[in-house]
Amino acid sequence: MAEAAKSIWVFGDYRNYFQNRVTLQLIARAKELARQDEARVCVLVFGHKTGQWVHEYVAHGADVVYVMDHVNLSKYQIETFTRILVGLANEYKPGIILVGATGFGKELAARTARELGTGLTADCVDLFINEKGEFVQTAPAFGGNLLAEILIPKHSPKMATVRPGTFQELPHDEKRTAQVIELPLPQDLPPERVIRKSIERLPHRAQSLEQAKVVVLGGRGMGSKKKFKNLLELARLLRAEVGATRPVVHANWAEEDMLVGQAGKNIKPKILFSFGISGAIQHTAGFGDIDFIVAVNKNPVAQMMQMADVAIQADANQVCLAMIRELKERLK
DSSP states (O other): OOTTOOEEEEEOOOTTTTTOOHHHHHHHHHHHHHHHHTOEEEEEEEESSOHHHHHHHHHTTOSEEEEEEOGGGSSOOHHHHHHHHHHHHHHHOOSEEEEEOSHHHHHHHHHHHHHHTOOEEEEESEEEEOTTSOEEEEEEETTTTEEEEEOOOSOSSEEEEEOTTSSOOOOOOTTOOOEEEEOOOOTTOOOOSSOOOOOOOOOOOSSOGGGOSEEEEEOGGGOSHHHHTHHHHHHHHHTOEEEEOHHHHHTTSSOGGGBBSTTSBOBOOSEEEEESOOOOHHHHTTBOOOSEEEEEESOTTSHHHHHOSEEEESOHHHHHHHHHHHHHHHTO
16 A cells, blocks of 8 residues: 555444444454554544544544534534545545445445545455555455455555444453544535435334344245244244345345345354255355354255254244244243
8 A cells, every 4th residue: 555645544433333333343454454554543533522432432443533523513414424524535645444334334435435536345344455465355246146355456545335243343442542633624515405304213123133142044945935924023032133145135035134144244143043044155154253053954964054053954934933832932
């Protein structure tokens, strides 16, 4: 990377901070990259009354925090935040900008990359510096069937969005200190063309799939959409979250945000229950460190059965129903 650009920036997305830890995960990965390139990890925080989040990012590894705190930034506004990020990047010239692949993050990163005239790799599942000192972004390609290693050789900053749950955050260190740089609000910000009048949160899972301690995964071996719904009842009884394979999502048995694998989410539960899943690489690429796996499949030589701590050769739906009956009896 260029000698003049020895900083790695992470966009601080603190919305839903306690469930969505993607910024902390990016800081941790940025620290690893920085050690290889003698760079500083900088977090950008835009908003109002942001002191708590600045403290959290310092405690989790930031070397520098750029803070723009103003009442006009109390809401996430895509055109405003894009203009600010582009202006700062042009002034400070970071080598790398990392953004969490949330709904807002994806839009912010794409707009910023376009304005800066640089490259952006979306939905990365790994980031590293190779033996030549080049920043390599690994992302799914061809519908998740391949993993591509992507370089941005001629443009800077190099940008990437990363899925929540991809990396492990660093421990919270209350004693850490960092440089905090307060920035003034630019005077030439554009008026927002879309005005948000109100917010209504839709009912959502108790916890994110990426952070769940117990996950129930269902595949095509469940047999039908009706039978797949039995996994939702099982998960409720287990206080677990439900994930799915790509064929299940494409068949509309499950929602898109339940997809686990190269083209979906990364999970690292303590306990994983797998029902009717073969264990294709596109799916298991979404697995982090899992302490205990229980797999149910009619095929005893399926890859998922080989990975399991407990492998049950049986009909996935029948085992699911039996577990539901047993749990309901015990919870009476």
